[in-house]
Every structure is written in structure tokens, then in C-alpha cells.
Amino acid sequence: MVHLGVGAFHRAHQAWYTAHAAEPGEWGILGFTGRSRETADRLTSQDGLYTLVERGPDGDRFEVIGSIARAEPGERVDELAAALGRARTAVVTLTITEAGYRLGGDGTPDRTDPAVAADLRLLGEAIPAGADPAALRPVTVLGRLVAGLEARRRTGAGPIALVSCDNLPDNAGLLAGAIGTFADAASAELARWVSREVAYVATSVDRITPRSEPSLSEAVRDATGWLDVAPVVTEPFSDWVLAGEFPAGRPAWEEAAARFVARIEPWELRKLWLLNGAHSLLSFAGPLRGCRTVADAIADPWCRRAVERLWADGVRQLPSGLDLDRYRVQLMARFENPRIAHRLDQIAIDGLTKVRLRVVPVARRELATGGNALGCAQALGAWVASTLAGTVEPGATIGDLLGRVDADLARDGRFAARVESAVRTLLDRPLV
Numbered sequence: 411m412v413h414l415g416v417g418a419f420h421r422a423h424q425a426w427y428t429a430h431a432a433e434p435g436e437w438g439i440l441g442f443t444g445r446s447r448e449t450a451d452r453l454t455s456q457d458g459l460y461t462l463v464e465r466g467p468d469g470d471r472f473e474v475i476g477s478i479a480r481a482e483p484g485e486r487v488d489e490l491a492a493a494l495g496r497a498r499t500a501v502v503t504l505t506i507t508e509a510g511y512r513l514g515g516d517g518t519p520d521r522t523d524p525a526v527a528a529d530l531r532l533l534g535e536a537i538p539a540g541a542d543p544a545a546l547r548p549v550t551v552l553g554r555l556v557a558g559l560e561a562r563r564r565t566g567a568g569p570i571a572l573v574s575c576d577n578l579p580d581n582a583g584l585l586a587g588a589i590g591t592f593a594d595a596a597s598a599e600l601a602r603w604v605s606r607e608v609a610y611v612a613t614s615v616d617r618i619t620p621r622s623e624p625s626l627s628e629a630v631r632d633a634t635g636w637l638d639v640a641p642v643v644t645e646p647f648s649d650w651v652l653a654g655e656f657p658a659g660r661p662a663w664e665e666a667a668a669r670f671v672a673r674i675e676p677w678e679l680r681k682l683w684l685l686n687g688a689h690s691l692l693s694f695a696g697p698l699r700g701c702r703t704v705a706d707a708i709a710d711p712w713c714r715r716a717v718e719r720l721w722a723d724g725v726r727q728l729p730s731g732l733d734l735d736r737y738r739v740q741l742m743a744r745f746e747n748p749r750i751a752h753r754l755d756q757i758a759i760d761g762l763t764k765v766r767l768r769v770v771p772v773a774r775r776e777l778a779t780g781g782n783a784l785g786c787a788q789a790l791g792a793w794v795a796s797t798l799a800g801t802v803e804p805g806a807t808i809g810d811l812l813g814r815v816d817a818d819l820a821r822d823g824r825f826a827a828r829v830e831s832a833v834r835t836l837l838d839r840p841l842v
């Protein structure tokens with residue numbers, strides 16, 4: 411397997427599933443970092459091994475994970491091309507963050523992004539001229555991946571599965587569209603090969619994994635005696651739902667309780683609306699209530715009530731058969747885990763995009779089916795309040811900001827009044 415984006419989450423999730431799959435020794439991961447080489451260097455210094463700390467409310471469990479065979483910095487396109495050119499490379503997984511796809515508002519690669527434009531030009535000039543894809547230097551992750559796919563086309567190594575494990579709605583569809591755009595820019599042959607030989611697997615991934623703090627290495631050393639320079643801390647809970655074909659094979663992840671389903675959408679929406687929507691709400695409202703982490707914020711009465719209302723809105727709009735009562739109970743306990751210090755400022759980044767994807771669809775459905783969408787109004791009010799409280803938008807009004815989230819919702823007077831009420835409560839002062 412190849413993995414793009416060897417951050418904390420990959421090491422807590424896909425690498426863990428691969429280590430726990432049947433016949434674990436049959437599969438190894440060649441991982442590439444995205445922005446810097448630091449994680450690759452740290453992992454290389456310890457042969458790809460690292461400690462996964464499962465941090466439950468009552469204690470820690472330490473496990474050395476051995477599924478990452480090698481880690482390389484993302485700019486090593488030569489290594490990526492060599493790996494993808496081999497028939498035994500069967501799967502590429504990605505966790506490059508939502509921003510790493512460099513998509514515009516329409517969900518396709520943002521051609522106004524200079525890095526995207528440069529890579530489309532580079533591939534379009536170099537591939538038809540017969541240049542060696544391994545020698546190219548694209549700068550975007552998807553540009554590099556498409557150079558690697560061209561290497562695979564040329565070696566005749568056969569079909570391959572691409573698996574986005576990022577928190578994007580329809581992550582397989584967005585990845586397929588983006589790869590298609592880069593392949594089209596490169597050559598008609600590559601575009602045809604990609605549409606024939608590349609399978610996209612949709613996933614919903616779930617395991618709360620905060621950024622590793624430097625003190626984690628000391629905690630691991632104190633507990634195990636090994637000074638690990640690349641440990642990761644995560645919660646005991648884990649879930650992976652996948653839908654799609656793996657034409658060249660895959661690890662038996664179901665042995666580690668991954669679930670293969672026919673349709674991903676209900677599972678994806680359950681997770682994005684309930685978990686990620688609530689995380690976003692807490693990340694905006696929590697700091698205004700004096701909280702620093704998810705566990706602090708979920709203990710705050712206003713935040714907790716708002717999360718429960720958001721979940722009530724979401725649950726009414728989700729199909730049955732998703733075990734929603736149990737999921738909500740588990741979710742509350744996961745948020746309450748006092749030993750996972752999941753910082754709100756790490757979750758709040760790029761809030762506008764996230765509320766558009768995670769809260770607006772629920773609000774629209776609730777209002778269309780006669781609900782008052784109070785939980786959604788409070789979540790959007792939390793984003794508006796945190797934006798007004800920051801220095802980023804001086805002079806903006808509640809109406810302006812809600813209009814930026816969604817023009818139709820801003821025009822709904824009763825919904826807008828609920829948003830305004832949440833904003834005033836959170837800011838606790840008169841506003842324009």
C-alpha cells in the first residue's frame with residue numbers, strides 16, 4: 411500500500427487496521443508526508459515503528475505498530491512513481507486534510523490556486539512530450555499522485571484502488587473528479603487509462619486523534635522505557651466504513667472490524683453531521699464560554715444543550731437503521747473523555763467551509779420538513795459569534811455573516827432570529 415499524508419490520524423487509523431488485519435505481514439505501507447519531511451525523518455529513525463497510545467477515561471494502552479514499512483517526504487515523486495509502477499502495489503490511501511485537495515467552491519480543483527495551475531501546466535507539457543514521470547516535480551499531492559499513475563500506466567502494472575480517508579462529504583466522488591481533471595490535463599491516454607483502471611473507494615473514518623504534544627514522548631518513555639520520537643495518542647473507539655471495489659486486492663481490514671457496505675452516504679452523513687458538526691459547534695462556542703478542549707466544552711451547559719439540539723435535528727433527517735441512539739450515547743462519552751486533550755483551536759480551522767457542509771444541509775432539510783432547526787441555528791450562531799469576537803471580521807454584522815454561510819437561511823426571518831439569539835447569548839452584549 412501507499413499512503414499520502416502520514417499525519418497523526420493515519421497512524422491511529424489505517425495503519426492500525428492494517429497491523430490488525432489477517433496476515434498482517436503480507437501488507438506494508440509506504441507512507442509519504444505532505445508538507446514537511448519531519449514525520450518521515452522521525453519514523454525513518456525508528457524503522458517506521460511508533461507507539462500508539464490508546465487513551466481511555468481510565469488509563470492508557472501502549473502498542474507498537476509495525477505496518478508502516480517506510481516513510482518518505484512527499485516531494486520524493488521518484489519513490490512514489492516507483493511504488494505505483496509495481497503490480498504488487500494495490501491500494502493508495504489519503505489523509506491530506508480537506509485543504510490538501512485544493513478544491514474550489516464547485517468541488518473541482520481550484521485553477522486559481524497557483525500550485526494547481528502550475529501542476530496542470532507541468533503535467534500537460536511534460537507527459538505528452540514523453541518525460542519520465544518519476545523525474546517531474548509537481549507540488550500538489552494530487553499532481554504527484556497523477557504523475558505516479560502515469561508511471562503505473564507505462565509499466566502496465568494494472569488497476570489500483572484510491573481511498574480518500576478525509577472528512578469530506580462524498581470523498582470518493584471528489585477525489586475521482588479531481589484526479590480526472592489532472593489526468594485530462596496530462597494526456598488523453600492517461601485520462602482513458604485512469605477512467606478504466608482506477609477504482610475509487612468511499613469511506614467514513616472515525617477515531618478522535620488530537621495532535622501529538624511533545625510531552626507524549628516522555629509519557630511513552632516513562633511507561634515503556636522506549637524514547638519514541640513519533641508517538642500518537644488516540645481514543646479507544648474506532649470505526650471505518652468502506653464502499654467500493656479493490657481491483658488489485660486489499661488487507662483483510664474486516665478482521666479488525668472495518669465494515670464494507672453497499673452505500674456509504676448514510677454512514678458518512680451520520681458521522682459528519684453528528685460528530686464533526688458537533689465538534690465544529692464546540693470549537694466556535696467553547697472558547698467564548700472559557701473552554702479550551704472538547705471535554706471542557708461538552709461540560710459547559712450551553713454548549714452541551716446546543717450539541718443535543720444539533721443531534722436532535724440531525725437524527726430526524728437521517729435514515730433509520732444507523733443505530734443512532736447508541737451512536738449518540740457513545741459520542742457523548744467520547745467527547746467527555748477527560749484524558750484526551752483535544753484542543754478546540756485545532757478543530758476550529760476553516761469554520762465557514764465546515765458549517766456549510768455539516769450544518770446547512772441539516773438546517774435546510776429540517777426547515778423543509780416543518781422543524782425549527784434550533785440546534786442548527788445555535789451551531790451557526792456559534793460560528794457567527796466566534797467570527798464577530800475575533801479580529802478577523804471587524805465591522806461585520808450577524809446578517810452579513812449568516813448570509814455568507816447561506817443566503818436562503820439568512821432570508822428566513824424566524825431562523826435568522828434564532829441564530830441572532832444564540833449569538834447574543836454567546837457574546838452576552840448588545841450587538842449591531
Ligand SMILES: NC(=O)c1ccc[n+]([C@@H]2O[C@H](COP(=O)([O-])OP(=O)(O)OC[C@H]3O[C@@H](n4cnc5c(N)ncnc54)[C@H](O)[C@@H]3O)[C@@H](O)[C@H]2O)c1
Nearest residue numbers: 415416417418419443444445505506507510576577618619
Ligand atoms: N485527527 C482526527 O481525529 C481525524 C479523524 C478522522 C479523519 N481525519 C482526517 O484526516 C485528516 C488529517 O488529520 P491528521 O490528524 O492526520 O492531521 P495531521 O496534520 O497530523 O496530518 C496531515 C497530513 O496531511 C499533510 N497535509 C496537510 N495539509 C496538506 C496540504 N495542504 N497539502 C498536502 N499535504 C497536506 C501533512 O503533511 C500530514 O502528512 C483530517 O483533516 C481529516 O480529514 C482526522
Ligand SMILES: O=P(O)(O)OC[C@@H](O)[C@@H](O)[C@H](O)[C@H](O)CO
Nearest residue numbers: 577615616617618619686689757
Ligand atoms: O478538521 P475537521 O473539523 O474535519 O476535524 C477535526 C475533528 O473534528 C476530527 O478530526 C475528529 O476528531 C474526527 O473526525 C473523529 O473521527
